[in-house]
Amino acid sequence: MASTSSGPSAPSAVPEPSPELLSRAGAVRRAAMALGQCSDGQRRQALLAMAQGLEHSADAIVAANRADLEAAAAEQLAPALVARLLLDDSKLTGAIEGVRQLAELADPIGRRQLHTELDAGLVLERVTVPLGVVGVIFEARPDALIQIASLAIRSGNGALLKGGSEASGSCAAIFAALQQGLGASAVDPAALALLTSRQESLGMLQLDGLVDLIIPRGSNELVRFIQDHTRIPVLGHADGVCHLLVDRSVDQQQALRIAIDSKTQYSAACNAIETLLVHQDVAAAFLPAAISAFSAAGVELRGCPRACAHGVAIAASDDDWGREFSDRILAVKVVEHLEAALEHIARHGSRHTDAICTTDAEAAGRFLSAVDSAGVYLNCSTRFADGFRYGFGAEVGISTQTLPPRGPVGLEGLVTYRYRLRGEGHIAADYASGQRHFSHRSLPL
Template sequence: MTVSQIASSSLIEIAQHTRQAARELAMLSAAARNDAIEAIAQALESMMPEILTANSADCQAAEAEGISKSLYARLKLDETKLKGAIAGVRDVGRLPDPVGKLEIHRQLDRGLILKRVSCPLGVLGIIFEARPDAVMQISSLAIKSGNGVILKGGKEAIRSCDALVKAIRFGLAKSEVSPNVVQLLTTREEISALLKLDEYVDLIIPRGSNSFVRFVQENTRIPVLGHAEGICHLYVDRAAEITKAVEITIDAKTQYPAACNAIETLLIHKSIAPSFLPLVAAVLRERKVELRGDDRAREIVEMLPATESDWATEYSDLILSIKIVDCVEDAIAHINTYGSRHTDAIVTEDNNVAKLFLAQVDAAGVYHNCSTRFADGYRYGFGAEVGISTQKMPPRGPVGLEGLVTYKYQLTGDGHIVESYSGKNAKPFHHQDLPLE
């Protein structure tokens, strides 16, 4: 056997145990699942010293290898951050139960009752970078939604993840939920093996760089919740109020430039460009934003030239490409060509133009007179965000707990057969909707 065969055979066993444990979890009441989440929070509290020690060791090793400042900041857990994450675990316990929701309740005929009921997906595979706090958040979301979870964290966080999963499983052992619902993988080889387990894993959520997410999407038959790119646009219409347009541009570009919902391209209507562009360019430059424009933009304000590849690039940095367009239709066409279907916004006081933009731009989020930075599960009021999807099919956009459940059709009869509803003397169906209790 090769190393990767060994990894995959032991991984199948892990996946089978997780699935079995998840089936039992799926039978538990919301109260039992919430009790398990509280048990996790308590175990994390009681094992804080071990967790912080493990994290210190990770941080020292990472420093010795010279990781970047931003990676280090994500890796580092201190008492405050850990307490915050534990409070986050308890917040998940307080979210509404996503399982067992009656979505359809219908009498097909006398005594033949159809229910569509939300239920857990089964087993989630979550691959994330060196962010130990993700372990706590994801495990509690998985249990809340009745799912098992197989975690694989970045190698820099290996000691921290191990200590956290130990604490989580220790907590679960005191609850009705089997500790087997939360599993941690530790080797890189296991990622490829995990992606092949379409028989055992129902959803993969990759959290990482664009190229990593694309790698995952292209190397698995398991459904993937995530987005490879966030190329978001702001279009400033001829009928925009200039003050709003400047404020929204600055927020959407600079409030957190590394976020996927930050804008990469600013589209400006030609008739407002002479007054708007010099103003916004001055403020953007104060904020250290590099500007790259098309020819018409560069006639108004001096800046670097934008090339074709700029329109298709997610800078994730203080860089903004700028294009002057003739009309809203051109703006829409540009967005539908180069955008990543994430979030695109228009600034205008003309409601008909806004209506056209919101209808025709093909994106999960279409915004009017506000910043693209609002695209976020917490800001939308979902209580949690498990990912942002730029797929066209639901779940789409910021996805909360809703993305971790599916549904089943339950049909209950009393000996009903289809033959009675067929042929010449076929009985009719009633299709009478009943209360959603």
């Protein structure tokens, strides 16, 4: 989701937060402070209680989602949005299991990252602590509410959560279940708040001092708008323009399986490929088989002139390079060599996830070191760019910035650190005068 940014001022077009929103945000802030003091066991137990609450309300959640899907069909929403909106029994079961798995992960809070004796009796340490309060705005994907809420509680953070209007019924049912679960735990349910209107989500953008980080999950337009209308740091990616390069030295059958999976396993996802790059030396052999396989999978191919000469039926426009289709549409380009592919990715990519299929170790090394993306893969599908698949339990989003956190943002992306210094009456003047000297001796973590 593209960079952590903080604008100089919030434009006047964004309304001031209402007194009610200020009150709710203040309550989340207070609850988050208490949550940060909860033990690892208390936060683990809270997640297990949240999972149980979701299970008890599973029928109501699925029914609410079905109503949201019916409304989406009546309004003729984009197919990609509808695909993200779906939350059936299977998907809900997987999301609940994800909450339980998250509870079993190591505690991200209280980890000592640095331990140094500056001088006898003067000891410095750096320890991980929660961020405080995160504000998350997401389109469709009601299961994102489950992931984000559980990540927030596990990492000791409060959260203001705003789903898209198309998922309003699903989000309300999920939130009620999560609150019911938290009510049976040591964690104050006020640590989570669900925003339900556009006015509230706009007002949240001006809650600097109450909200420490905003994470948008949705369209390019949503992310850009938020980045331009808040003073609060923003973490996210505006585009998911992922590439797969089929190199000259390649297992073509393996490459085709990877290409199909990278595009069709879930075409609406931000880690699905939008452009297939094919080395000219294998284009004549690879593309006919790829065209047949993609056609059978219902994927529309749009090619450069050389790709069209090998059978791609539709000519790509200039706008198709660097475009996030979020659908079963794929741009195809034949490249002269590896360097041309690297140049294309640098120009049109979004620094999300890019992959190469090759049996050439030198080409693989060049690609993995030269592509400046959050995820750079060799001989595997771009669909692995996911917090759950990385073993993070879940993710609040994917960051394509160069500063950390980068890639799927799980628990470790929701903590910061604090320096603690313990002394015995030490003063700086003694060191400035030369009476005392620093030892800077490393101590065990």
